[in-house]
Amino acid sequence: MAAIDVAPYSHSPVHEAVLTKNYAALTKIIAGLPRLIDPSKIRTESASIAEEAKADAISNVIDRRDVPNRDTPLHLAVKLGDTAATETLMLAGADWSLQNEHGWSALQEAICNNEQHIAKIIIKHYQPTAWAKWCRRLPRLLQTMRRMRDFYMEITFQFESSVVPFISRIAPSDTYKIWKRGANLRADMTLAGFDGFKIQRADQTVLFLGDGSEKVPPGSLCMISHKDKDVMNALDGAGAAASDEEVQQEIQAMSQANMFRPGIDVTQAVLLPQMTWRRQEKTEFVGIWRAKVYDMQNVVVSIKSRRVPGAKSENELFGDEKETNGEEFNDILTDEEHKQLESALNNGISNSKHRDIPIEDGFGYGNEDNKNDKSKSKSSQRKDIGKDGSRESEYKKGLRPILWLSPDFPLHTDEFLPLLDILANKVKAIRRLRELLTTKLPTGTFPVKVAIPVIPTIRVLVTFTKFEELQPLDEFSTPPTCHDLPTTTSSSSWFQWIKTPYQNASSSTSGSTPRIEHVQDPFVIPADYTWITAEEKKKKMQEKRKSKK
Structure with missing residues (x-):
């Protein structure tokens, strides 16, 4: 690598020490930084805030x-x-995940530059660093949740298309059912995510037990698979450093395919109200909430790809994909419908593949309104980067979501985002929704509905269809009798019973209802489900993939 001029970095002592290989100066700078306490000893919100402030001060120096x-x-x-x-x-405690101007993290740089010995160091240390950050934040998060009202909420994901009439058969809708009580959060779902138009299904529950249980400590994140009837604490062993075998496996996995970095840029986003033919701002009811309709402009989705030495080329990767394209719908669609779907996907996806860009998880990047924008359609570019002559491709596309903003929704966006942060750890669809909601919305409004293009001919509607406050538990200290209980399924061993104003999902989803029903306690782990470790879960998944092949 050519020598780097130190002058542009001289204002940052840590950068200068690294460039000049002055390890004594680097050690002295780090020794003078605030000292963090053992994260496992942070118990209170005030201690959490104080430690996060110290961590920010450290980051301001070593992560400049x-x-x-x-x-x-x-x-x-x-x-x-x-x-x-x-x-x-x-x-x-350096943050390895921070991206530089080109959008790459330090770990990705190491893999792309074939610096495996450097990658091993980062991978070995990043789990304890990430765990310490989580432990510092946890007491503040728990207290914030306890101060919030308790509620039951439903969020519906629905795919629609103007050119694919049978879209609901191959991309069925799903309703996320979310309970929040105290510091506990639960979300039921069958839609785990969607890579472009590849729907990922999983009948699962994400259960965040901020108050803990007999099986797990406070702040545990449990993944429950209803098909396999197993429960896994996703944070079990998260603070341990990776073993040499795990490090090697991760490097091997990252080195097999070229690097891709998707991202949604909402920093320049602008909300423009839709107008009626009378030149008045358009309003609609979403459930019981009256909302104004806005176009969100200047949203850019960028997909970058970068060559990893020894990895398969994009053409090789997509060649395998083309061979199986559409096979998952063989039992669903007729021959004529297959042709319609093929045509729709080719119009929206094939151009991206020719640019060496894969269809990424989440909400995709196509937009029907921008397909004739020549300046955007030519935004793909290549350039040489890296000391090994590796190549980088970038594809940018304008995205124009539609938002229905209501001042009447009971939650504020800043209240809801921390809950999305918890779920986004394990759910891709939530991750993309969370990214979009980082836009600064008008004060006092909540996006009760969002329409986002997946590919130019297909979009997904995310709608908040129900919100009901849960009553305090002490109001229901007397357990209901057996005559009070509704007819249950074989999974009734799941729960204890409480009264809450939750209406069955099969009934009207247009907002709150005064009808009180008996409902299962959503935070009790089922007795007939098996607890497994992350390693056991990984082996089960590998066995499933082998059996499918």
Whole structure:
């Protein structure tokens, strides 16, 4: 690698120390930073806030990006192949996931530059660092949740298309059912995510037990599979450093395919109200909530790809995909419907593949309104980067979601985002919704409905169809008799019973209802479900993939 001029980095002592390989200065700078306490000892909200402030002060020094290319000191250590500086920065808590100006993290730079010894150091240390960050934040998150009202909510995901009339058969809708009580959160779903137009189904429950249970400590995130009848604590062992075998497996997995970085840029987003033919702002009812309809403009989705030495090319990867294209719908569609679907997908997807860009998880990046925009259609570009001559491709596309904003929804966006943060850890569809909602919305409004293009001819509607406050538990101290209980299924061993104003999903979803029903306690782990470890779950998934092949 060519020598880097130190002058543009001299205002950042850590960058300068890394570039000049002055390890004594680097160690001295880190030694002078605030000292964080053991994260497992942070119990109160005030302690959490104080430790997060210290962590921010540390990050302001060791994660600075006000330099050329917005490289952190860790990025520079990776580019220089400096194992000593990488180890020192990771032990100090450097954030390996921060992206530079080109959108790549330090770990991705290491993989793309074939610096496997550097990648091993980052992977070995990033789990304890991430776990410490979670533990520092957890007490504040729990207290924030406890201060919020308790509620039951339904969010519907529905696909629609103007050219594919049978869309509901191959992409059936799903309703996420979400309970929040105290510091506990539960979400039931069958739609785990969608990679472009590849629907990922899983009959599962995400259960965040902020108050803990007999089986797990407070702040545990449990993944429940109803098909396999198993429960896994997704955070079990999260603070342990990866073993040498796990490190090697992760490097091997990352090195098999080229690197891709999707992202939604909403920093320049602008909301423009839709107008009626009378030139008045358009309003509609979403359930019981009156909402104004807005177009969100200047939203850009970018997909970057970068060559990994020794990995398969995009053409090789997509060649395998083309061979199986449409096979998953063989038992659903007629021959004529197959042709219609093929035509719709070709119009919306094939151009992206020719640009060496895959269909990514989440909400995709096509937009019917922008398909004739020549300036955007030519935005794909290639350039040489990296000391090994690796190549990078970038595809940008304008996205124009539609938002229905209501001032009457009981929650505020800033209240809802922390809950989405919990679910987004394990649910891709929620992750994309969360990214979109980081836009600064008008004060006092909530997006009760969002329409987002998946490909130019298909979009997904995300609608908040129900919100009901849950009554305090002490109001229901007397257990109901057996005559009070509704007819249950074989999964009735799941729950204890309480009264809540939750109406059956088969009934009207247009907002609140005064009718009180008996409902299962959503936060009790079923007695007939088996607890398994993350390693056991991984082996089960591998066995399933082998049996399918």
